[in-house]
Amino acid sequence: MKYYDKLIFELSKEGRTGFSLGKNEWTETSDSLPSALRRSEPAVLPQVSEVDVVRHYTNLSQMNFGVDTGFYPLGSCTMKYNPKINEEIASMKGFQGLHPLQPASTVQGALEVYSGIEKALSAITGMSRFTFNPCAGAHGELTGLMIMRQHHLLRGDLKRTKVIVPDSAHGTNPASAAVCGLQVVVVKSNADGLVDVSDLKPLLSDEIAGIMMTNPNTLGLFEKEIKEIASLVHGCGGLLYYDGANMNPLIGVARPGDMGFDIMHLNLHKSFSTPHGGGGPGSGPVGVCEKLANCLPAPVVAPEEDGSLAQAFGKDACGRVSGFMGNFGVILRAYSYILMLGRQNLGFVGRYSVLAANYIKESLKEWYKLPIASVCKHEFVFDGLVNDGAVKDAEGNVVKEGATTLDVAKRLLDYGFHAPTIYFPMLFHQSIMIEPTESESVETLDAFIETMKVIAQEAAQDPDILKGAPHCTPISRPDETTAARNPLLKWQDSVC
Numbered sequence: 189m190k191y192y193d194k195l196i197f198e199l200s201k202e203g204r205t206g207f208s209l210g211k212n213e214w215t216e217t218s219d220s221l222p223s224a225l226r227r228s229e230p231a232v233l234p235q236v237s238e239v240d241v242v243r244h245y246t247n248l249s250q251m252n253f254g255v256d257t258g259f260y261p262l263g264s265c266t267m268k269y270n271p272k273i274n275e276e277i278a279s280m281k282g283f284q285g286l287h288p289l290q291p292a293s294t295v296q297g298a299l300e301v302y303s304g305i306e307k308a309l310s311a312i313t314g315m316s317r318f319t320f321n322p323c324a325g326a327h328g329e330l331t332g333l334m335i336m337r338q339h340h341l342l343r344g345d346l347k348r349t350k351v352i353v354p355d356s357a358h359g360t361n362p363a364s365a366a367v368c369g370l371q372v373v374v375v376k377s378n379a380d381g382l383v384d385v386s387d388l389k390p391l392l393s394d395e396i397a398g399i400m401m402t403n404p405n406t407l408g409l410f411e412k413e414i415k416e417i418a419s420l421v422h423g424c425g426g427l428l429y430y431d432g433a434n435m436n437p438l439i440g441v442a443r444p445g446d447m448g449f450d451i452m453h454l455n456l457h458k459s460f461s462t463p464h465g466g467g468g469p470g471s472g473p474v475g476v477c478e479k480l481a482n483c484l485p486a487p488v489v490a491p492e493e494d495g496s497l498a499q500a501f502g503k504d505a506c507g508r509v510s511g512f513m514g515n516f517g518v519i520l521r522a523y524s525y526i527l528m529l530g531r532q533n534l535g536f537v538g539r540y541s542v543l544a545a546n547y548i549k550e551s552l553k554e555w556y557k558l559p560i561a562s563v564c565k566h567e568f569v570f571d572g573l574v575n576d577g578a579v580k581d582a583e584g585n586v587v588k589e590g591a592t593t594l595d596v597a598k599r600l601l602d603y604g605f606h607a608p609t610i611y612f613p614m615l616f617h618q619s620i621m622i623e624p625t626e627s628e629s630v631e632t633l634d635a636f637i638e639t640m641k642v643i644a645q646e647a648a649q650d651p652d653i654l655k656g657a658p659h660c661t662p663i664s665r666p667d668e669t670t671a672a673r674n675p676l677l678k679w680q681d682s683v684c
C-alpha cells in the first residue's frame with residue numbers, strides 16, 4: 189500500500205492544521221448561536237496540513253475511472269466524451285445564480301433555453317412538444333406512461349390498463365409500467381433478436397394502453413418491422429412509447445416520430461453529452477406528438493400574449509413529476525452540445541457511433557462468440573470467449589473451469605480500459621455488451637481490439653491470469669455480496 193492510499197483520518201496528527209479562520213467580524217462570541225444548535229463537543233475532523241489535503245484528493249481522483257481517463261465502452265450507457273465547453277456554459281454566473289421561484293420576467297433567458305432546446309429536440313426526433321421536468325431516463329418513462337394513461341382517461345377509455353414490453357427491454361421499462369399502475373404483458377423476441385410480430389398479434393386488444401419499444405433495441409438491432417408494429421398497435425387503439433435512452437445511433441439519421449411513435453424519452457445524460465454514472469444529476473425529457481401535447485406534465489414553457497415566455501399549467505396535464513422544471517444544468521449542457529455541433533455535424537453522431545461498433549464487432553468475432561451476426565447499430569453483444577481455456581478430461585467433463593465474461597471484464601481494467609456492460613441483456617448467459625460511441629479515434633479502437641485479443645489468448649493459455657484480475661488497480665475484486673448487502677460508506681473509528 190502506498191503511503192497516500194491511507195485514509196485522511198489515518199494521516200491525522202494532533203494539532204496539525206492547514207488553515208486559519210479570519211476574525212469573526214459579525215458576532216462577539218459563538219454564544220450568540222442558540223445553544224440547541226451548538227455542538228457539545230468539537231467535530232471529529234482529520235488534522236492535516238494543506239499539502240496532505242491536496243495529495244489526498246488528487247490521489248483519490250486518480251483511483252477513479254472516467255471518460256476523461258480512458259476508453260469506456262459500457263454498453264447501453266453511451267459514455268461519450270463530454271466537451272468542456274458544455275461545462276463552461278453550465279457554470280456561467282447568470283445561469284447558476286437563478287432561483288426556480290423567480291418571477292418569469294427575470295428569467296426570460298432561461299425560459300428561452302427551454303424553448304430553444306425543445307425546438308432542437310423536436311427537429312431531431314420528429315416529436316411536437318417536449319417536457320424537461322423528468323430528472324432521469326426511468327423518470328421519463330414513468331412520465332411518458334402517465335401521459336399515455338391520461339390520454340386514454342380523457343377519452344373515457346378506462347379499460348386500457350396493460351402495456352406490452354419486449355423481453356429484451358431495459359429493466360426500467362417494466363418497472364416504470366408497474367409504478368404507473370399498469371400491467372406488463374411481455375412480447376417475445378425472435379431468433380434474430382427482434383420483436384416477434386406473430387407473438388405480438390394475439391396480445392393486442394382494447395385493454396392495451398400501448399407498447400414500449402427501444403429501437404435500436406438493447407441488442408443494438410434496428411426493429412425492421414417497426415412500421416407494421418406501429419400500425420398494429422395503433423389499429424387496436426394503443427399508443428407507441430419509444431425508449432430513446434439510446435438515441436445516439438439515430439441522431440441525424442432517423443426519427444422516432446416518423447416511425448409512428450407517439451411518446452418518447454431521451455437521456456440527455458447519454459446521447460446529449462452530460463457526464464454520468466455514479467448517480468449524478470440526469471435529465472429524461474419526454475416528447476409527444478401533437479395530439480398528446482395537452483397531457484404533458486405541468487409546468488410547460490409557453491409564450492404569453494406579449495411574446496414573453498412563462499410557465500403554464502394546463503388543465504389536462506397528467507400531473508407534476510418534479511418540483512420545478514428538471515435539472516437545468518444538464519439541459520444547458522445538452523443545448524450547448526447541440527448548438528456546438530450544429531445540424532450538419534449532428535448527422536455524424538449516429539453514423540460514426542454505428543461505424544465504430546461494427547468495426548469492433550467484426551475485428552473480434554473470431555475471438556468472442558457473436559450470437560447475432562447482422563450489422564449492428566451503436567452497440568452489440570458477444571456471448572463470452574470462443575476459447576475460454578477450460579480443461580476437459582477424456583469423457584468431456586470440465587476438470588478446470590475456463591475464463592468467464594466477468595474475468596474478461598476484470599482483466600480489461602489491468603490494461604487501462606473500462607469494462608463493457610456484462611451479463612446484460614439477459615438473453616445470453618455470458619453477455620459482453622460493447623458501445624464505443626462516436627467520440628473515439630480509430631487508434632483508440634485499435635488499441636482496445638488488440639487488448640481484447642491479448643486477453644482472449646491469455647484465457648486460452650491460462651485462465652487463472654484472468655481469474656485473479658485485476659492485478660494493477662487500487663483494489664482487486666471486492667466481495668460483491670458483502671459490498672451490496674452491508675456497505676460501509678463512511679469512515680468509522682472502529683474500522684481503523
Ligand SMILES: *Cc1c(COP(=O)(O)O)cnc(C)c1O
Pocket residue numbers: 264265324325326327358360402406431433434455470472
Ligand atoms: C439507461 C437506460 C434507461 C434508464 O435511464 P436512467 O437515466 O438510468 O434512469 C432506460 N432505458 C434504456 C434503454 C437505457 O439504456
